[in-house]
Amino acid sequence: MISFIGARIRSLREKKGITQEELARRMGFKDRQTISAIETGSRRITAEELLRAAKELGVSLDEITDPLAPIEKMEFSWRKSSSEETTDIGRFEEKAKRWISAFLAIASKSDHTRPIMGYRLRLNRRSSFEDASAAGERFASDFGLDKDDSKTPASELVKTMENNLGILVLMVDPLEGISGAACRCPEIDAVLINRREPPGRRNFTLAHELFHILTWETIPPKHFELAGTEPAGGRRSRVEQLADSFASAVLMPLRVLEKVKWNQLKDDELIENLKTTAQKLEVTALALKWRLVSLDILEKTRAQSIPDDSLRSVGQKEREGLPPLFSKVFMEAVSKAIDEGQLSISQTADLLGLTVEKLAELCRAHGVKALF
Template identity: 40%
Template sequence: MEIRVGERIRALREKSGVTQDRLREVLGLENRQTIGQIEADERRITVPELMTVLEFFDVPLERFTNPFIPMATPKFSWRQSDSEIDDLRQFEERASEWIGAYREFGRALGEDRSALRHTLDLTFKSSFEEATAAGSAMARQLELGIAPGKALADVMQQRMGILVLMVDALPGISGAASTLPDLDVALINRREPEGRRNFDLAHELFHLLTWKTMPPKWLDGEAANDAEAKKLKRIEQLADRFAAGLLMPKEAIEALGEPGEDVNEWVKEKAGVLGVSAQALGYELIDAGIICPEYLHNSSRRKLARRATALPPLFSRPFAERLAKAISRGLISVSRAAVLTDLTIEAMGRLFDDHGVVRPSTMGGPMADAA
């Protein structure tokens, strides 16, 4: 893939707040127009000049040689607890490469980016009832059906242009929202139970839809003072209420019918139908007057076990499809793709199989032969 070094220099300069004239001085060039030519990739930057740029901005050479590091750094907001910051930053760098690769492959393949960016008309002063109603309204508008959680990831990708990545995250990380000027992404820890995964996905969707009006912090719960902490806590509560309304709208609750004789078992069964946790469904059923508040006392006392659910495939079908096309078109080699995804070549083949994507012919395997 072609690496546009000049474009990356421009993005780095603008992000750092450095003027073209200042960069001209650093490089010892006679006129500012030369910087413009370099940034437009009309004039090649020399090796000594590139080394000077790296030293001035204090960035590694990979920042310019790795085509999958996005030119515009993605913004992240992580839902996590007790993660080591250094480990989280390293994982974020890997996630940035996955996002950057998806974006650059799409650009090289000529695939249209979503021209629409969905938003929610909510602020941190909105009521919890308004957030719940917004979630329920979105479930209807997106036609998520009577089990919204099970349809949400596909609909986000197909109708909203939001990339969903199921990943093997670090311990303590449940998910993250990430945004670029032309791409929104939700990363979800695929090793969480299904109900938690779906709730996290809906929660991250809220942040993506309200990023401009209520930008989340890099770390969930991070605050500079008490006033900010109070505001951020309310935003997280609004996100939770939106997620509850989206995953358990009135229509879905009504479709569950009447409780069985064993309320605990009935709630667990219906939670599986909706793809939510039994505890989350319990709260909604109490609010709807379908079961009594005593349920929560009994369920917590009995410590209901989480249901075992199947592990979803890594990443997502759109990601796998674009990666397979990139390999087939020669945009990336099979071995480099394996490094990008942190998989062996054999495991990457299974990734394509799991998503029902035809393997590139260069990989071999039954699905590639069938093609």
């Protein structure tokens, strides 16, 4: 709880535009290092100091100590599946803020709340699509996503993001027309994925939003972005095309694709191989087709001659039903927080928008014991 309160003080201080030096002076500390130590959790804050901090920040004590109070300093980049206006996004964004803030509070001592390796991509707006693709190949290699033929990069990506990078991944039911989002705040990175979209699109959105997390400082994304089907298509921005190139390389590494002599296949064989390879990699066959074109493995004119309708069904059907809401990491933290008295059952049910019975079912769906 100490590091959560420190993170909350830091967020509120920055929102008010107060420096560490100024807050230290107001609270009677000799230097800003004391405030820094409190904010990072390396120094315990006393009850008296906590009351003084609330007064100097002009907030109630609950705004600092309530684990469900959203952290204000969060930035979102939403991936839209259509160009139509999405209403009520602000309301849903507030929900997402509460989920992420609650996780940060109840799992503040967990390795999942911070990037373990500080992994970032050395890319900027001037980087080429080939640069982004190469970065995706390196990422797959760095984390062993392309090494085990019995597993796909898509099936291992969530675990890599959570366990190696400390990125919280949440499966959610967002508003219609939203595929997912990347979120940055000082204490945690998060990715939200629309669990109701087809598996291939979910996986691509996950890798695409990972790009934004890993390049946020050098290539800040827009609040809204428009998803597409071709890496070089249409009105989409260059940044989104770079993200697509990275995502394609992560999910479809060259080592896997070059095993097939694509240009030597007859038309029927080509279509069949596109389907079977896409199914194996858990991506859409359309994304695979354009990945092969970008690698010069498949001629563009031949790719264009393949009707999209003949490939569209692959990667679009759910194999075993929808993935459960949120994630196992998230629900483990929730269950533990309830057991330890950090959260009440009713608080948690309200936070997640579930009945108590559905909350217990969700724990079981993730293989988490519902201790309550």
